């Protein structure tokens with residue numbers, strides 16, 4: 001009895017330490033114990049293996065490490081075979097059915113690398129997307145800038161073309177106007193005019209005075225101006241006296257280099273190397289011819305007209321000019337002088353054509 005009792009007590013005692021050992025271990029093995037309870041089909045092997053391994057490794061107290069290593073091995077193998085899917089399904093199974101430590105641990109260690117990879121992949125993709133977006137934006141901006149540049153270039157070209165077209169049209173108009181008046185090239189006219197003789201001119205220069213003959217030098221001649229006396233039926237001599245008297249009366253400033261009478265006589269009042277007071281803004285680069293007239297409308301007599309042709313042709317020759325350099329006082333300042341050739345534009349153009357013809361005839365010796 002005593003033995004039995006002792007045995008029992010011994011037995012009781014013996015197992016006690018044995019129990020106490022698992023009790024002590026339990027907290028460590030808790031995960032595995034729980035796993036066994038879980039009876040997870042996915043981890044079904046583990047509960048089977050763990051009891052076998054437990055006595056062996058349990059004694060060493062290495063259960064956790066070993067299981068972790070196994071898990072790690074599995075983890076390393078599994079994601080390598082099929083990283084994305086396996087992680088998802090495994091974690092799903094374990095997460096749902098085993099809410100205890102081990103499943104928590106395992107996914108942690110397992111999923112630890114995969115989400116990181118995923119995150120980094122996500123980041124990479126995001127960065128890639130951002131890069132692409134930026135690239136697209138840059139491309140769009142470049143395309144827009146190119147389009148704007150092209151548009152500006154086209155507009156500039158159009159404006160340039162338009163300006164050229166307008167100026168071309170103007171030039172054509174001018175050429176047409178000139179050609180309507182002159183059909184002979186300038187060179188030819190100058191050549192033909194070389195043989196033009198000086199008409200008969202009476203030199204009766206004015207006394208130098210500040211109102212009609214200032215005595216200032218005329219350095220160049222670009223145009224020949226034609227005037228009318230604005231005093232009908234007065235002779236060339238009378239008009240010369242009028243200019244001469246201005247020096248005494250000081251009534252106004254006026255004069256001209258030549259006066260052509262209605263009988264065709266030509267009086268020169270001022271030497272060709274001096275200026276006359278005839279065209280306000282052009283006194284210093286032009287020569288002026290006054291013409292007498294009998295007609296009320298200011299039309300010149302034939303004699304005056306012929307003398308004007310001869311004098312003009314000779315002056316044009318002297319200064320290497322052509323009929324297109326002949327001007328009405330009206331053309332420089334708008335004064336209605338010579339009246340008839342201002343009111344009859346065609347008559348003026350006819351005069352220029354006649355002058356051209358006169359010059360060409362000079363060459364032929366017919367005049």
Ligand SMILES: [Zn+2]
Nearest residue numbers: 227228329337
């Ligand atoms: Zn005038």
